[in-house]
Amino acid sequence: NAGVMQNPRHLVRRRGQEARLRCSPMKGHSHVYWYRQLPEEGLKFMVYLQKENIIDESGMPKERFSAEFPKEGPSILRIQQVVRGDSAAYFCASSPPRNTEAFFGQGTRLTVV
Amino acid sequence: GNSVTQMEGPVTLSEEAFLTINCTYTATGYPSLFWYVQYPGEGLQLLLKATKADDKGSNKGFEATYRKETTSFHLEKGSVQVSDSAVYFCALSGAQGGSEKLVFGKGTKLTVNP
Numbered sequence: 615n616a617g618v619m620q621n622p623r624h625l626v627r628r629r630g631q632e633a634r635l636r637c638s639p640m641k642g643h644s645h646v647y648w649y650r651q652l653p654e655e656g657l658k659f660m661v662y663l664q665k666e667n668i669i670d671e672s673g674m675p676k677e678r679f680s681a682e683f684p685k686e687g688p689s690i691l692r693i694q695q696v697v698r699g700d701s702a703a704y705f706c707a708s709s710p711p712r713n714t715e716a717f718f719g720q721g722t723r724l725t726v727v
Numbered sequence: 728g729n730s731v732t733q734m735e736g737p738v739t740l741s742e743e744a745f746l747t748i749n750c751t752y753t754a755t756g757y758p759s760l761f762w763y764v765q766y767p768g769e770g771l772q773l774l775l776k777a778t779k780a781d782d783k784g785s786n787k788g789f790e791a792t793y794r795k796e797t798t799s800f801h802l803e804k805g806s807v808q809v810s811d812s813a814v815y816f817c818a819l820s821g822a823q824g825g826s827e828k829l830v831f832g833k834g835t836k837l838t839v840n841p
Contacts, residue, residue, distance in 0.1 A: 618770075647828060656731075656816055656831035657771070670828060705770055707829075716829065718763075718770040 616640070618708050618719035619688075626725045633693040633700070635722045639708030646689045647716060648681060651703040663689060696726045729754045733817045733832035740807055740839050748802040748835045750791075750817035758819040760784075760793050760800040761829070765814045774802075774815070807839045 619638040627633050639646050644665050649657040662670040663683035674681065678696075683689040693700055703723045707716040734749040752758065759778045763771040775784030780795035789804045800817060817832040 620770075649829075649831075654833075656833040657829070659828040659830070662828055673828075707771075715773055715776070718772070720768075720770040 618643075618706055618717050620704075620706050620719035620722050622722060623720065624723050624725070626727060627696050628727055629697060630695050633696050633724055633726075635691040635693075635704050635706075635724070636688045637691070637706030637708075637719060638688040639706075640717055643708035643710050643717075645709045645711065645716075646683050647707045647709075648689075648691050649705045649707065651705060651721070653702070657705060660691070693724075696724075698726050700724060701726045729758065729819060729821060729830045731817050731819055731830055731832040733815075734835050735833070736814075736835040736837065738835060738837045740837070742809055742839055742841050743806045744839075746802070746804040746807045746811075746837070748815055748817075748837070750800045750802065750832060752798050752800065752817075752819050754798075754819055754821070756821065758821055760791070761818045761820070762789070762791055762800070762802050763816040763818060763831075765816065765834070767813075771816065807837070809839045809841055812837055812839045 646663045648660040651657045659673040661674050661681045678694045680692045703721045705721045706719045709716040730753045761776045762774040764774045765771050775786040777784040777793035783792045791800050791802045814834045814836045816834045818829045820827050
């Protein structure tokens, strides 16, 4: 059973471009969480999704950021018109339906130049 | 709202030294408490957890006890190894049993020298 897979591992974007980060949860996991880790900081919750539903997006910036978890395929975190302040490591975690332990992916490190 | 405060680092120890990383929390209700470890360039791995007061989580020689009276979950290890060098995060979740969104401390970087 493969772990949580995130790709790409590293992503470089110029200011104003779009960034798409992908997360494939572990098999059997229908809950996905996205977190952002700024340099020298802990992880901050962004959004919690179940298949085809956003359950809690209280940590998402109001503009430019969106997330989805379609019925088929990976969860996508999309950042439009990136700015330098979006440079961070973005981690995805997944858990099975009954809210037990969450498993983390290796993260996508986004650099905006 | 919920928050976690953990000991600022970095912490540098010699091999076989005793480790304590302090963690206190503020939360409504009865959170579950976790310690995660992050090795360089990697994601987070769950190290141990406790879901109710007085529970002790343990793994790989690390221990932490859920103390409701002091709202603490300090991480300890009796004899650290070079391979324990990593960043350690204390975290809580709002739902009993874990795995709603996690609230993390800022992390404590541990370096163990031979």
